[in-house]
Amino acid sequence: MYVYDDFDRQIIQQRVAQFRGQTQRYLAGELTDQEFLPLRLQNGLYIQRLAPMLRVNVPYGMLNSTQLRKLAHIARFYDKGYCHVSTRQNIQFNWPELAEVPNILAELAEVEMHATQSSGNCIRNITSDQFAGIAEDELVDPRPYCEIIRQWSSFHPEFAFLPRKFKIAVTGAEDSDRAATQVHDIGLQLRRSETGEIGFKVLVGGGLGRTPVIGSAIREFLPQAHLLSYLEAILRIYNQLGRRDNKYKARIKILVRAMGAEAFAEKVEAEWQQLKGGHSTLTDEEIERARHFFTLPDYEHLDGARTEAELQAQAAGSKAFSRWLQRNTRGHRQPGYAAVVLSLKPTGVAPGDVTEVQLDNIAELADTYSFGEVRTTHEQNIVLADVKKSALFALWQQAKAAGFATPNIGTLTDMICCPGGDFCSLANAKSIPVAEAIQRRFDDMDYLYDLGDIDLNISGCMNACGHHHVGHIGILGVDKKGEEFYQVQLGGNAGANTTLGRVLGPSFGREEMPAVIQKLLDVYVENRSDDEPFVDTYQRIGLEPFKERVYAKSH
Numbered sequence: 376m377y378v379y380d381d382f383d384r385q386i387i388q389q390r391v392a393q394f395r396g397q398t399q400r401y402l403a404g405e406l407t408d409q410e411f412l413p414l415r416l417q418n419g420l421y422i423q424r425l426a427p428m429l430r431v432n433v434p435y436g437m438l439n440s441t442q443l444r445k446l447a448h449i450a451r452f453y454d455k456g457y458c459h460v461s462t463r464q465n466i467q468f469n470w471p472e473l474a475e476v477p478n479i480l481a482e483l484a485e486v487e488m489h490a491t492q493s494s495g496n497c498i499r500n501i502t503s504d505q506f507a508g509i510a511e512d513e514l515v516d517p518r519p520y521c522e523i524i525r526q527w528s529s530f531h532p533e534f535a536f537l538p539r540k541f542k543i544a545v546t547g548a549e550d551s552d553r554a555a556t557q558v559h560d561i562g563l564q565l566r567r568s569e570t571g572e573i574g575f576k577v578l579v580g581g582g583l584g585r586t587p588v589i590g591s592a593i594r595e596f597l598p599q600a601h602l603l604s605y606l607e608a609i610l611r612i613y614n615q616l617g618r619r620d621n622k623y624k625a626r627i628k629i630l631v632r633a634m635g636a637e638a639f640a641e642k643v644e645a646e647w648q649q650l651k652g653g654h655s656t657l658t659d660e661e662i663e664r665a666r667h668f669f670t671l672p673d674y675e676h677l678d679g680a681r682t683e684a685e686l687q688a689q690a691a692g693s694k695a696f697s698r699w700l701q702r703n704t705r706g707h708r709q710p711g712y713a714a715v716v717l718s719l720k721p722t723g724v725a726p727g728d729v730t731e732v733q734l735d736n737i738a739e740l741a742d743t744y745s746f747g748e749v750r751t752t753h754e755q756n757i758v759l760a761d762v763k764k765s766a767l768f769a770l771w772q773q774a775k776a777a778g779f780a781t782p783n784i785g786t787l788t789d790m791i792c793c794p795g796g797d798f799c800s801l802a803n804a805k806s807i808p809v810a811e812a813i814q815r816r817f818d819d820m821d822y823l824y825d826l827g828d829i830d831l832n833i834s835g836c837m838n839a840c841g842h843h844h845v846g847h848i849g850i851l852g853v854d855k856k857g858e859e860f861y862q863v864q865l866g867g868n869a870g871a872n873t874t875l876g877r878v879l880g881p882s883f884g885r886e887e888m889p890a891v892i893q894k895l896l897d898v899y900v901e902n903r904s905d906d907e908p909f910v911d912t913y914q915r916i917g918l919e920p921f922k923e924r925v926y927a928k929s930h
Contacts, residue, residue: 376437376748377522377668379487386530387484390491394418395477402474417497417535419490420476424800429468429476430493431483435503435521435545436464436750436758440738443749445486447734453479458734460719460727462791462842463542464502464751465493469798491529496537498528498610502544504553505752506714508669509760511706515565515573517547517554519665520602523657527603534610538617539625541610542582550871555753557581557590557873558845560627561609566596574598579609579639580631583839587875588628591636593643599662601647603655608647612639672746672761677711682764689768698820699771699782713764715745717757717774718781718789722814725807726792727755729779736777744770754791756784786823787831787892788814791842795835795852796859802835804852804859809833809888816889826896829909830869845869847910848895849876850888861888865895865921866913877918880926894924 379387394414401411415421419430431446438446446466450458453475459467471479483489493500501521508516524543528534534541546554547565556562562578575597581590597605613627616634631639690697705714717737720726729737737757741749744766745759752758757779762770774780783789790813793799795806810833817823832846843849849864860882867876883891896909898921903912913921 376439377434383487384484387489387491390418390489391477391480391484394480398473398477413495416495417491418476418480419493421494422800423469423798424796425798426470427473427476428798429471429479429490430461431466431468431488431490432493432500433464433466433751434525435501435507435518436505436752437518438749438751440741440747442486442488443734443738443741445482445488447731447738449479449482450731450734457728457730459725459794460729460751460755460757462753462755462793462840463500464505464753465500466751469794494540496539496541497535498531498541498543501525501528502542502554502753504546504548505750505758506553506705506760507547509707509709509714510548511708512549512551513547513708514549514567515547516666516669517545517565518669519662520563520565520599521545522668523602523661523665524606527606527655534614537610537614538619539622541613541627552869552871552873553753555842555845555869555873558583558587558842558869559590561606562590568596572598575602577605580628580636582626582628583842583844584626585623585837586628587839587844588632589873589875591631593636593640600657601651602657604650604653605643605647607650607655608643611646612642616642674709674712674761675763677763679710682711686764686767695782696768696771698824699780700767702782702784702786703780704767707761709761711764713762713767715759715762715767715770716752716784717759717779718783719756719779720783720789720814721778721781722788722818723811725794726790726810729757733777733779736773737779740770740773754789756789782820783823785828787817787826787829788823790831790833791846792833793835793840795833799835801838802852803854804835804861805885806833806835806841806852809850809861809885812885812889813892816893826899827906827908830867832867842869843867844875845873846876847913848892853882855882859885861885863891863895865918866910868910879918880922891925895921898924
């Protein structure tokens with residue numbers, strides 16, 4: 376993973392000192408709320424319903440064990456003993472004292488972390504596939520390009536005050552899209568040409584929120600050397616033409632829809648011709664420099680067939696371990712190794728929350744089993760990317776004791792859920808109680824396994840931080856005359872074939888939600904063909920059978 380140089384350290388330390396002075400001036404009454412607003416946002420600080428919230432960047436989801444221990448320390452001494460993994464792979468602290476935020480930022484800087492550009496109308500954290508570099512279906516490792524984009528976009532003076540926030544995701548997988556690139560402002564999909572040249576398919580104008588849109592491809596193949604100049608052209612057109620009079624219509628997706636993808640692409644192409652071949656052209660040396668940060672760990676040369684046979688023998692002797700192995704581990708490019716997903720979704724815990732004790736435990740597991748590194752995921756879990764198969768049983772036992780070995784990855788209870796009305800000042804309704812009620816209703820693992828893979832996503836408002844639009848089952852909190860209700864959508868998908876869900880019908884009260892989900896699942900089970908996944912059954916039979924069952928009594 377990337378390591379700071381002296382220049383990086385100097386910049387971050389200067390930023391921390393600058394924000395310390397700004398915070399002191401604000402608390403002394405020398406800055407108004409309006410004057411302090413852009414300053415705190417540039418440093419990742421929000422004012423939520425009950426307390427400030429600090430969002431810490433985790434570029435492309437990568438953390439080392441030293442950073443995990445620092446996060447644990449911050450949770451323990453500056454917060455309420457836990458933090459939250461967001462859907463953009465970042466870490467959020469929900470209870471810091473405003474006066475102590477500069478101290479937190481200073482401590483983060485000690486371990487090469489920061490909160491700069493994690494909020495505000497700028498280019499946010501660059502996200503990627505949590506299995507980047509190890510996935511069996513990967514064409515090219517996307518992380519070096521994520522790092523190149525991160526360095527280019529950090530403190531970029533031209534793009535510090537865009538019309539609205541801006542999100543970029545990069546994937547290197549061939550047939551899957553674990554980075555959800557199609558619902559980002561810019562989605563970059565790595566490709567190889569017929570001659571073996573590395574480049575990108577470029578999608579623009581995707582996003583969720585009040586106006587969910589699937590991104591449009593404006594270039595099928597962009598050679599890697601032109602990555603930054605082409606991104607700069609896109610951002611310049613957006614900066615010039617994006618709306619600033621209405622924040623709900625300020626995202627690039629609105630501009631692309633208004634102009635049309637073809638006309639927008641023509642504008643970008645014309646702008647790019649002025650930048651192409653200039654100072655931002657990536658040389659082979661620069662790309663290689665970035666790749667150098669993501670060299671392979673010191674893998675042992677293992678007999679893949681032998682280690683797999685030994686692992687299956689262990690699984691045959693333990694049903695619980697076998698379940699965890701099936702659900703919480705993934706294949707690996709290196710023979711004899713596997714990736715492990717630590718579930719942050721036990722029943723009764725807000726999805727994505729992790730305690731300071733667990734952070735220390737994860738750091739210990741990373742040091743012991745995975746070369747001291749972990750990844751945060753879009754689905755709000757943690758990945759140990761490089762675990763020897765021979766160590767999986769021991770790791771499972773330790774993870775189980777620490778509370779993050781729930782064997783539910785990919786199932787209904789491995790849900791994405793925003794903090795909702797319990798914390799967020801924008802939310803119309805609470806998300807966490809709905810998530811917990813569904814977890815408690817569907818706690819039979821045999822039933823969950825029989826249902827198979829189901830993405831359940833919950834958002835507390837139309838900002839869609841829980842990505843409800845692309846859940847197989849999506850739940851949206853809505854306000855009806857001061858009362859909290861929940862709208863259901865079906866058929867969304869955030870994978871390679873991204874689709875947006877359709878609204879089922881009128882919304883429901885909170886107490887109704889587990890029963891509503893049960894009816895939806897009953898329709899699926901009655902209509903599925905063999906091992907057909909939920910979303911495939913929905914696409915085959917359509918919305919109406921689900922709608923008829925759910926509303927049968929009330930209509």
